[in-house]
Amino acid sequence: MPNIVVLVKQVPDTYSERKLSDGDKTLDRDSADAVLDEINERAVEEALLIKEASEGEVTVLSVGPDRATEAIRKALSMGADKAIHVSDAALHGADVIQTAKVLAAAIGKVDGVDLVIAGNESTDGVAGAVPAILAELLGYPQLTHARKVTVEGSAIKVERETSDGITHLEANLPAVVSVGEKINEPRYPSFKGIMAAKKKPVETLTVADLGLSADEVGLASAWTQVLEASPKPPRQAGQKVADEGDGGVKVAEYLVSQKLI
Amino acid sequence: MPADRLLPDSDAADLLALTREIARDELAPVAAEHEEQARFPREQFRLLGRSGLLGLPYDEKWGGGNVPYEVYLQVLEEIATAWMSMGVGLSVHTMSCYALAEYGTTEQQERWLPDALGGDLLGAYALSESHAGSDAAALSTRAVRDGDDYVVNGTKAWITHGGVADYYTTMVRTSDDGGRGISTLLVDASTPGLTAAAPEKKMGLTGSTTTQMIFDDARVPADRLIGPEGAGLKIALSSLASGRLGIAACATGLAQAALDEAVAYAKTRTQFGKPIISFQGLEFLLADMAAAVDSARATYLDAARRRDRGLPFVRQSSVAKLVCTDAAMKVTTDAVQVLGGAGYTRDFPVERYMREAKVLQIFEGTNQIQRMVIARELAK
Numbered sequence: 034m035p036n037i038v039v040l041v042k043q044v045p046d047t048y049s050e051r052k053l054s055d056g057d058k059t060l061d062r063d064s065a066d067a068v069l070d071e072i073n074e075r076a077v078e079e080a081l082l083i084k085e086a087s088e089g090e091v092t093v094l095s096v097g098p099d100r101a102t103e104a105i106r107k108a109l110s111m112g113a114d115k116a117i118h119v120s121d122a123a124l125h126g127a128d129v130i131q132t133a134k135v136l137a138a139a140i141g142k143v144d145g146v147d148l149v150i151a152g153n154e155s156t157d158g159v160a161g162a163v164p165a166i167l168a169e170l171l172g173y174p175q176l177t178h179a180r181k182v183t184v185e186g187s188a189i190k191v192e193r194e195t196s197d198g199i200t201h202l203e204a205n206l207p208a209v210v211s212v213g214e215k216i217n218e219p220r221y222p223s224f225k226g227i228m229a230a231k232k233k234p235v236e237t238l239t240v241a242d243l244g245l246s247a248d249e250v251g252l253a254s255a256w257t258q259v260l261e262a263s264p265k266p267p268r269q270a271g272q273k274v275a276d277e278g279d280g281g282v283k284v285a286e287y288l289v290s291q292k293l294i
Numbered sequence: 295m296p297a298d299r300l301l302p303d304s305d306a307a308d309l310l311a312l313t314r315e316i317a318r319d320e321l322a323p324v325a326a327e328h329e330e331q332a333r334f335p336r337e338q339f340r341l342l343g344r345s346g347l348l349g350l351p352y353d354e355k356w357g358g359g360n361v362p363y364e365v366y367l368q369v370l371e372e373i374a375t376a377w378m379s380m381g382v383g384l385s386v387h388t389m390s391c392y393a394l395a396e397y398g399t400t401e402q403q404e405r406w407l408p409d410a411l412g413g414d415l416l417g418a419y420a421l422s423e424s425h426a427g428s429d430a431a432a433l434s435t436r437a438v439r440d441g442d443d444y445v446v447n448g449t450k451a452w453i454t455h456g457g458v459a460d461y462y463t464t465m466v467r468t469s470d471d472g473g474r475g476i477s478t479l480l481v482d483a484s485t486p487g488l489t490a491a492a493p494e495k496k497m498g499l500t501g502s503t504t505t506q507m508i509f510d511d512a513r514v515p516a517d518r519l520i521g522p523e524g525a526g527l528k529i530a531l532s533s534l535a536s537g538r539l540g541i542a543a544c545a546t547g548l549a550q551a552a553l554d555e556a557v558a559y560a561k562t563r564t565q566f567g568k569p570i571i572s573f574q575g576l577e578f579l580l581a582d583m584a585a586a587v588d589s590a591r592a593t594y595l596d597a598a599r600r601r602d603r604g605l606p607f608v609r610q611s612s613v614a615k616l617v618c619t620d621a622a623m624k625v626t627t628d629a630v631q632v633l634g635g636a637g638y639t640r641d642f643p644v645e646r647y648m649r650e651a652k653v654l655q656i657f658e659g660t661n662q663i664q665r666m667v668i669a670r671e672l673a674k
């Protein structure tokens with residue numbers, strides 16, 4: 034009966050144009066539709082699959098501005114049981130280390146956590162470091178880039194897939210797992226699930242509630258900062274290859290010249 | 295650009311958001327391929343069922359969504375915008391549950407409705423016959439009581455979901471008493487003696503199967519009679535009054551899809567050194583298309599709100615079916631015009647939309663029959 038915490042993040046929809054704000058080069062959250070990050074949907078799905086196989090409870094944890102409640106609701110409407118939302122203006126511009134500290138403190142508020150599941154990287158920041166940092170802070174084993182997760186009693190087995198190949202990992206619970214794209218196909222919430230989610234408990238906490246001080250988190254004390262950003266260049270017209278019997282060769286030559294093959 | 299909707303509450307807004315997500319990610323991307331290959335989207339109907347979208351206007355106690363028609367129809371419209379065959383299928387499925395939900399006994403409702411509304415079962419509605427189309431009361435498929443069964447013989451025609459449905463809400467003749475000799479049977483697809491003919495080769499809506507259903511000494515248990523014997527035509531017609539609203543919503547969704555496609559194309563296509571949307575000749579065409587879409591939506595929503603409040607809506611439902619389907623025909627035809635030669639090819643979806651629009655003016659009562667219904671209501 035594992036007690037699972039799933040980390041979820043609200044990100045700008047990849048369908049919409051994403052921008053940084055002019056002033057401090059943090060994400061311009063008003064410029065794009067905000068959604069639950071797709072990799073987090075997979076994390077929630079995995080937690081629900083484990084719960085459905087062996088009961089247990091799924092708590093969603095999100096650090097983000099007030100409107101992140103929408104992402105939290107989505108996870109709850111998929112079937113998670115309850116949520117913790119850490120929302121504090123002091124967190125504006127927090128880096129991965131600060132975020133992991135806040136997450137670790139919030140996880141400390143949940144009784145008897147067996148498993149923390151996260152996506153391996155978000156589609157906005159793409160740092161891909163939070164799960165590992167969090168595992169260090171919690172002192173839990175980290176099983177990252179999972180494409181398959183099996184929980185048996187107090188043991189967890191993970192197939193880890195990176196560009197280096199596939200590794201089989203095993204650890205004892207509690208542990209931190211991060212999942213990759215191939216882990217599962219997340220379910221859609223049902224209309225009933227959406228209605229039920231409105232009644233599920235969401236605990237909202239500030240940085241102070243977690244016993245952290247405001248100057249430990251946020252842009253001013255962040256270890257990383259975005260100094261400059263430039264928009265992606267407009268799409269260039271493609272290069273046309275006229276096929277005079279040697280089309281295949283020309284395409285191959287082009288790909289070689291771009292070091293793609 | 296998705297339709298800008300006025301919704302009654304945040305639950306409805308959430309439901310529409312879920313619908314749009316499913317329509318955008320799961321339906322629209324595979325529609326053209328299924329239509330091209332005439333492949334029925336059974337799996338996609340299961341997804342709608344799991345998401346709670348197959349039983350929206352029915353009671354929660356049977357697993358329905360308990361939402362008003364005003365909301366259900368807008369969900370349907372969004373589905374039809376993404377994929378017409380799914381929209382029509384959802385509308386027909388909803389209609390196939392109507393007899394049971396409105397006229398069934400509690401026992402019948404508890405036995406069959408949860409699976410139908412939950413999406414495990416897909417329904418069909420079987421009224422028409424080859425010689426009894428507009429004149430549905432002339433139907434002659436006969437059911438004769440024999441012990442605990444009805445023995446059914448005859449051929450139903452034009453049945454949407456024929457051969458793929460799990461049950462058929464079927465109008466049969468139980469006596470020679472004209473319109474009063476018709477009864478409704480909820481026929482299980484696995485009934486011995488029931489077979490589907492080869493699918494019709496249609497002009498459009500090719501992803502949706504349409505077949506004759508042949509009853510050859512098919513034995514249907516008598517406990518599958520919905521409502522009393524002789525109530526069948528009344529049940530069929532009141533199903534259609536609501537069903538027509540479904541078709542009106544589908545038509546509006548299709549017109550919206552055609553408008554969106556036309557506007558997007560007109561903004562990027564240049565001739566004479568300018569985007570074609572800047573030519574007044576096209577501006578007025580596009581404006582008329584938008585006016586047709588908006589007024590179609592307003593018309594079906596007005597009828598839906600009357601239904602939701604328990605007011606008579608037969609006339610408004612026929613007006614909506616007439617106005618919305620004519621709008622869909624006009625808007626899809628004009629969308630092909632906006633795209634020029636490209637619109638006439640299968641590289642763009644508008645020629646398919648135009649083919650799909652035509653059937654909307656024909657089924658669930660042709661638009662001539664809608665005028666008859668409207669005029670009869672006026673003469674009352």
Ligand SMILES: Cc1cc2nc3c(=O)[nH]c(=O)nc-3n(C[C@H](O)[C@H](O)[C@H](O)COP(=O)(O)OP(=O)(O)OC[C@H]3O[C@@H](n4cnc5c(N)ncnc54)[C@H](O)[C@@H]3O)c2cc1C
Pocket residue numbers: 386418419420421422424425426427428429451452453454455496499504653656657658659660661662663666
């Ligand atoms: C793709 C498709 C799916 C269908 N799905 C179903 C289904 O699921 N279940 C079902 O039961 N049926 C279904 N139908 C049947 C459909 O409802 C009938 O085709 C429709 O009612 C018209 O009947 P008909 O084809 O026999 O035409 P007819 O009734 O022969 O009509 C021919 C023409 O005569 C006109 N006409 C007829 N009577 C009059 C009148 N009194 N005054 C003026 N004009 C008149 C009609 O408007 C039409 O233009 C489907 C049809 C199609 C094409």
